Amino acid sequence: MKVALLGATGMVGQRFVKLLSNHELFELTALAASERSAGKKYADAAHWSIEGDIPEEAAEMKVVRVDSGEIMSEFEVDLVFSALPSDVARKIEADFAEKGVPVISDASAYRMEDDVPVLIAEVNPEHLDLVKEQKKRGWKSFIVTNPNCTTSVLALALKPLEEEFGVRSVIVSTMQALSGAGWTGVPSMAILDNVIPYIRNEEEKVEREALKILGKIDGSKVKPADFKISASCHRVNVLDGHLEAIFVELEEEAEPEEVAKAMRNFRGRPQELHLPTAPDKPIIVREEPDRPQPRLDRNAGGGMSIVVGRIRKDPVLPRGVKFLALGHNTVRGAAGNAVLNAELALKEGYL
Amino acid sequence: MKVALLGATGMVGQRFVKLLSNHELFELTALAASERSAGKKYADAAHWSIEGDIPEEAAEMKVVRVDSGEIMSEFEVDLVFSALPSDVARKIEADFAEKGVPVISDASAYRMEDDVPVLIAEVNPEHLDLVKEQKKRGWKSFIVTNPNCTTSVLALALKPLEEEFGVRSVIVSTMQALSGAGWTGVPSMAILDNVIPYIRNEEEKVEREALKILGKIDGSKVKPADFKISASCHRVNVLDGHLEAIFVELEEEAEPEEVAKAMRNFRGRPQELHLPTAPDKPIIVREEPDRPQPRLDRNAGGGMSIVVGRIRKDPVLPRGVKFLALGHNTVRGAAGNAVLNAELALKEGYL
């Protein structure tokens, strides 16, 4: 399938370019970005900051404007990946969906719309079916969204607990990486020898999106999961990898070893289907007392596995457990999750 | 009063030296440290790593061995401050107390003994009276201990909440500074571009000590406060200043503004007595959405104030509030707290 990438020059855009280089199902045919980048070679437009060089085939491509008309007239496009800022995403993603090109988006614009799934392929693959509802908008195709990066890690960690023991409430305190804010998001003077205990809108997103992802399809929309989440989100001086201290009240009492086992054994639809971007194990549980660590564990499973450690009883919450979870915020938390969603949509016959 | 400082060369020892330089009540007469440092000039023995130069009067002092006999024969000593490692502290601190020299200690050795107060002068000044119980050990004098650095910040933040609204349970997730581990505690390769989600024994200390501090004197010992604490402790790449995300279940519902007001208005015995090391405000509440930050706020009130921010409702805990609190771990969390405790003991007639 020929794919266009919107927002190709940013941090998430670059991860898409890397993941789609030599992908067995998708071929990157158009790289689109803002006016400022349009017309330049991708290698000149993107401030490439991912380990390794720019994939050769992308380096020489000319960046085009983020305009559905232009892109559809110049390129054959079967699918669009979007890493656009949310304000821009709202209109342009709808344009593509309306004209018949499916959009797999990392933007937050449509996440909370009733007929749009917020999809983690291992967690809620059945939500994909919601896209049929989007016909009612008069669209020929549809939009599938990714959760916010922090939510991705949290929801994936909670899934086996929800399945095995039930979840009653969740408190999460995060230590998030710089790349989540984009290349210019955090000035070096702001974070050196420091922590910034605030990320705009992040806590609201986490508290809302995770419940939709873990919810059940109920007619034409998702009934959110029936528990509460409280988040406190903080930025630390780490390049990639969001680390989360998670405290969970379960429905049924469970020992730490049972929790570990449930996580270790967890597999989802992508593993069953052997999707190309699916990690063998969505959740890796480590035994060492001082893991997971962002620098050592963020690339586990090619950045698509989350790593959990320090599972222990929580003395405050009823039937409480607490643990640490880590995930690569621009891979599992963004581009990688989107590519996996696209693979799922393709194999399940939605594309 | 003439004071000896045990463990003078470490991170906390250095803070003591700085705080006691030109102190109006205490005069530093002996600097003691391990065998390795003994005999050297303090300037050569200590790896001075605090902003500003070594106080001149200390720089030239000869470091002596940590031995009560030697110290008491060579120096007139009215009081001992101890920044010793706990294993060493156990015997040497008892030696001094037994021989009649009071010990104000930052070591954990005696913290959980029934007849030893864990003291934060603003929080539980009445616990000082426990020292009378130590006579029963056959000691001529006594030991007063400091809480662990993380606990200091937490207990101080909780005190006005306990007083005004009652506290039912507490969850705390920390982002702790490097200096808490000592000069060689954290290798640079371990923490660069990283977080270490584990600090040995720290969570146990926090969960235990805070309840003792917030407890009530009950005959010859402290009855711990009747609630539960759950801690998850993590090390981040920050020089000084422990930042804590705190989630509290109150007894009585309170709005964030009421919580802020209770904290802002909080004053303790040190403020009443105008103790030299007492900050004007034990708790500073900031309104900006992105404060407190370690680098910007750790020196508030000379490192003796804690700084609280982002007070908001917690959606998970019943009558819940959540906020961030920050304190300087080697000042309020260690040496400064000890000096304030000594000042309190002196003014209250215990010394």
Place this chain on the structure above:
Amino acid sequence: MKVALLGATGMVGQRFVKLLSNHELFELTALAASERSAGKKYADAAHWSIEGDIPEEAAEMKVVRVDSGEIMSEFEVDLVFSALPSDVARKIEADFAEKGVPVISDASAYRMEDDVPVLIAEVNPEHLDLVKEQKKRGWKSFIVTNPNCTTSVLALALKPLEEEFGVRSVIVSTMQALSGAGWTGVPSMAILDNVIPYIRNEEEKVEREALKILGKIDGSKVKPADFKISASCHRVNVLDGHLEAIFVELEEEAEPEEVAKAMRNFRGRPQELHLPTAPDKPIIVREEPDRPQPRLDRNAGGGMSIVVGRIRKDPVLPRGVKFLALGHNTVRGAAGNAVLNAELALKEGYL
């Protein structure tokens, strides 16, 4: 004297505000900045990022636009400090000088003009006399400039060598701090676990300005010093403090101890005049093998002393010596140097 500060919100502007708070000769009466900041309270407009809080008197001042007409009509202004970007500085600084208000500038706009001194009060106080030449421009007053921050440290280190032994050539390799690039100058993702081996235009400035500063007045302009400088400039992950590895070919052979002595004994006009901002020792020479270090030494002499260490023979350059020099880039390298220049100008009767 009543002073206005142009460019008050940036890193250098903030240092000016701090240094001018409670200054015995200068009173800050107007804070000017870009359109974006104008109209706001200074505390809201400036992203304050210097240790300690904003000086109270400045915090509440309303920021005005950088416009000579507006400023001169609204405020009594005897002197202007400028921390403007060079492109903006060119016109606005001339406006003030023309209308009779002297300008002490940290901008590079006028540095290389024949009739404008690039002044380090300890190094070339006699260059101040150049300002008389500016009358020929039809200006009622004049502009005095600061060197670039890297040059400040270098020129101050070279001055005693030039005086005592003569200098034939200089190679300098720098490790420069983040604050030199301004608050948003270096993204955190760019510098974490990294060095950026390039600072735009910096090497050219160093190679040119140092020779002018160390040159001699020759009629109506400065004859640059008759030697060559080669610079290689690099950015490291340090908040404040430029560190420079300097290799010098002397005219006359000198032992390291002689070099150290010349530096230690060096005093300038500000020390003779006891100017308020003058450090006791412009150059502090340390003996430890691992000093100077940015974090430990940048605040020496209130940030106005440079710290030199590791003076040793250079085996490559004829009569060569090599050493490290460190200076606070926004104090000695910018705002502090400018304030000292203003103090000199005042005491020498130019203001």
Place this chain on the structure above:
Amino acid sequence: MKVALLGATGMVGQRFVKLLSNHELFELTALAASERSAGKKYADAAHWSIEGDIPEEAAEMKVVRVDSGEIMSEFEVDLVFSALPSDVARKIEADFAEKGVPVISDASAYRMEDDVPVLIAEVNPEHLDLVKEQKKRGWKSFIVTNPNCTTSVLALALKPLEEEFGVRSVIVSTMQALSGAGWTGVPSMAILDNVIPYIRNEEEKVEREALKILGKIDGSKVKPADFKISASCHRVNVLDGHLEAIFVELEEEAEPEEVAKAMRNFRGRPQELHLPTAPDKPIIVREEPDRPQPRLDRNAGGGMSIVVGRIRKDPVLPRGVKFLALGHNTVRGAAGNAVLNAELALKEGYL
């Protein structure tokens, strides 16, 4: 060939383990380390801190003591790689050589001995012949050494210049990575927000070893290259990758483009022989104004290429050029260089 690795648990030891995992010529059969590690599984003994997990075959191996008798009796060993501390290396390396097992060493113990080559396979492959001289020691086999990590980068960068234009003198100012000092070498408190302008013995090694490497065989020893080097060595807060600002006086004038071309075209014996660890290009020259950067360029050519940038005229040195060079200090600067040396020795018939 079956190989033993001495000093297997340290930073360089870990790189050896990674490079020798699945190596087509060498099979790792014994992992030796200090008394403290002996008897443990490698996975438990080594504080693994390299990207990716410990190679499986090594993880389970039992670490043995560094004792030639024990190792040779327990294992079949055709070759020994040594990453030992120099003081330990002196005796143990000689033991192996004497008993007939060749040693390829990263230790400095034997580097300056007349009959021992300091080898960079691309730079001085002909020096390998020196090992024949070691028979005179009564040894059945021989020792080949690696240069110090800083020297490796420097000597490789200078080689094409020496060949094409001749080199008269060299000044080098370094910004070196933390891993060069080993896991506990640099405390985090020492380097955060800081630079340490001193590395013990480093400058002496650089100034001495590079001349031996670039020298010519003269009978039974090496006549050092006939020029001078001056080094100033500094530690920065970077994980891996030594960056060097290099100023060179050439014999013959050369334009920067000619220098770039000489470097780009440079190939050595390993490239001719297609040795497994040889990078395609020993030197990669980049055109961007802000490269090389440690984080972005250290893994070029699998860590075996050095990356050069910013080649420009030097205005101070006669026929001077200056540029930046970067190399991975534990790959090209240590383990990788040693493995390449072993491959060369094998293919050239010395093993």
